[in-house]
Amino acid sequence: xxxxxxxxxxxxxxxxxxxxxxxxxxxxxxxxxxxxxxxxxxxxxxxxxxxxxxxxxxxxxxxxxxxxxxxxxxxxxxxxxxxxxxxxxxxxxxxxxxxxxxxxxxxxxxxxxxxxxxxxxxxxxxxxxxxxxxxxxxxxxxxxxxxxxxxxxxxxxxxxxxxxxxxxxxxxxxxxxxxxxxxxxxxxxxxxxxxxxxxxxxxxxxxxxxxxxxxxxxxxxxxxxxxxxxxxxxxxxxxxxxxxxxxxxxxxxxxxxxxxxxxxxxxxxxxxxxxxxxxxxxxxxxxxxxxxxxxxxxxxxxxxxxxxxxxxxxxxxxxxxxxxxxxxxxxxxxxxxxxxxxxxx
Numbered sequence: 001x002x003x004x005x006x007x008x009x010x011x012x013x014x015x016x017x018x019x020x021x022x023x024x025x026x027x028x029x030x031x032x033x034x035x036x037x038x039x040x041x042x043x044x045x046x047x048x049x050x051x052x053x054x055x056x057x058x059x060x061x062x063x064x065x066x067x068x069x070x071x072x073x074x075x076x077x078x079x080x081x082x083x084x085x086x087x088x089x090x091x092x093x094x095x096x097x098x099x100x101x102x103x104x105x106x107x108x109x110x111x112x113x114x115x116x117x118x119x120x121x122x123x124x125x126x127x128x129x130x131x132x133x134x135x136x137x138x139x140x141x142x143x144x145x146x147x148x149x150x151x152x153x154x155x156x157x158x159x160x161x162x163x164x165x166x167x168x169x170x171x172x173x174x175x176x177x178x179x180x181x182x183x184x185x186x187x188x189x190x191x192x193x194x195x196x197x198x199x200x201x202x203x204x205x206x207x208x209x210x211x212x213x214x215x216x217x218x219x220x221x222x223x224x225x226x227x228x229x230x231x232x233x234x235x236x237x238x239x240x241x242x243x244x245x246x247x248x249x250x251x252x253x254x255x256x257x258x259x260x261x262x263x264x265x266x267x268x269x270x271x272x273x274x275x276x277x278x279x280x281x282x283x284x285x286x287x288x289x290x291x292x293x294x295x296x297x298x299x300x301x302x303x304x305x306x307x308x309x310x311x312x313x314x315x316x317x318x319x320x321x322x323x324x325x326x327x328x329x330x331x332x333x334x335x336x337x338x339x340x341x342x343x344x345x
Contacts, residue, residue, distance in 0.1 A: 003034055010034030014042060027092070057139040059090040059098065065137065066129045074215055082125050085110075095133055098126075100144045107149070116149035123148055156308055157275045158282035163268055170262035174246045177231045178254055179276065181244075184228040186280035186298050188215065189273050193251045195243040205229060209299075220299040278309075285309040 002014045003026075010026040012034065022041060026034035044056055063083045070076060089106050090098065103126055111119035127146035133139040159167070164183060168176050182192050191209050200207045202224075209220035224232070235243050242250040255273045263271055277298070284294050295306040 002038055003031065005031075012038045012041065014038070056094050056096065057133070057137075059093045059095060060087075062095060062129050062133050062137075062139065063087075063090075066132060069132075072217075074217060079125060082122050086122065086126070095130070095140050098130065098144065100146075103144060103146055111149060117151050120148045120151065156278050156282065156312075157271060158279040159268060159271065159275075161283070163266065164279065166266040167262055167268055170265045172258050174244075174251070175254070175256075175258060175262075177234060178244050178251065179259075181228055181231045182254075182273075182276040183280055184225050184231065185222055186277050187220075187222065188277060189254050191220075193244055193254050196241050197243060198241075200232060200243065202229060202232060214299065216299060216301050218299065218301075223297070281306070281309050282312050285312050 002012065004011050004013065008029050010028055010031055010033075011023070012026055013021070013023045015021050024041075026037050028034050028037070063086075067076070067080060067083065070079065073079065086106070089102070089109075103123065106126070107119045107123045110122050123146050127143070130140065130143040130146075134141070134143045168179055171179060178192060181187075182189070185192070185207075187195075187209070191213060194213065195207065199209065205224045207222040207224055207228075209222065211217050211219050214220050222228075232243065235245070239245045239248070239250065244251045259273065263269070281294055281298055284297070285291065291303065291306050291310060294300075294309065295303055298306070300306050
């Protein structure tokens with residue numbers, strides 16, 4: 001039977017001229033609508049087989065295939081959430097009907113709801129899916145151009161050691177060591193609060209983040225300073241598996257109301273939990289740590305990501321500038337001669 005009903009919804013089931021079985025939901029409780037979709041699909045499969053036409057694929061098929069092929073991505077769950085939001089605009093649409101005008105309207109809606117930067121993340125996902133549909137799956141001949149919003153360069157937000165000590169003093173006792181460990185290692189929030197004892201070797205003074213836990217999907221080696229080791233020693237014996245706990249249970253969230261209230265009492269404004277990582281990197285650069293070392297310690301994939309901190313250490317670069325000054329010190333142009341000094345006087 002080509003059409004049948006299940007749970008008040010009509011389903012389509014037929015075989016193509018080549019013997020391939022097509023079975024899908026008509027997404028309708030109306031039999032006439034289901035019959036119309038059935039006839040359309042059957043005609044398309046005939047044209048594909050007999051006339052060599054491409055099958056008309058929909059956004060739903062493309063989005064589903066994308067999610068199946070990108071399950072390894074660190075942002076997989078974020079992609080799923082974005083696609084759920086996009087369904088209100090793209091559900092059931094043939095890929096060929098998704099044009100620049102429609103995409104721009106979607107971007108404008110999201111930019112008004114949140115921000116241009118957030119809208120760009122959704123637009124980039126649409127672009128990535130459509131490009132795969134063209135270049136890998138060969139479901140489309142050409143993908144529309146997706147124009148992103150211009151984003152202002154984000155400044156690096158960091159605090160001084162004195163400010164950090166004030167914030168830590170204002171925190172509840174169980175959160176102090178969490179923040180202190182983040183400042184001592186530069187690790188991201190999820191890597192700190194989900195750290196397990198199996199990832200720590202106190203005797204060697206090292207810890208490690210497994211590739212599947214890291215944003216860049218590469219193993220991270222963490223050299224533990226005396227402060228970081230002290231934090232871990234204070235947590236010893238509190239939990240069998242996890243390092244940071246509260247009342248015997250693993251801490252699930254660091255960006256809490258208590259954290260925000262502590263910032264407020266300490267007089268620190270416009271500061272996010274992730275800025276602890278920026279603070280760690282800024283302190284290193286300010287005290288002469290080479291950028292390539294900071295890059296390796298922080299597990300940044302590109303030097304460009306670390307170059308954002310370069311302007312924070314102009315003073316320690318003076319010694320390198322003096323290399324040229326020393327080479328020129330004996331030349332006539334390096335400093336005024338006695339005759340020139342007399343002439344001036």
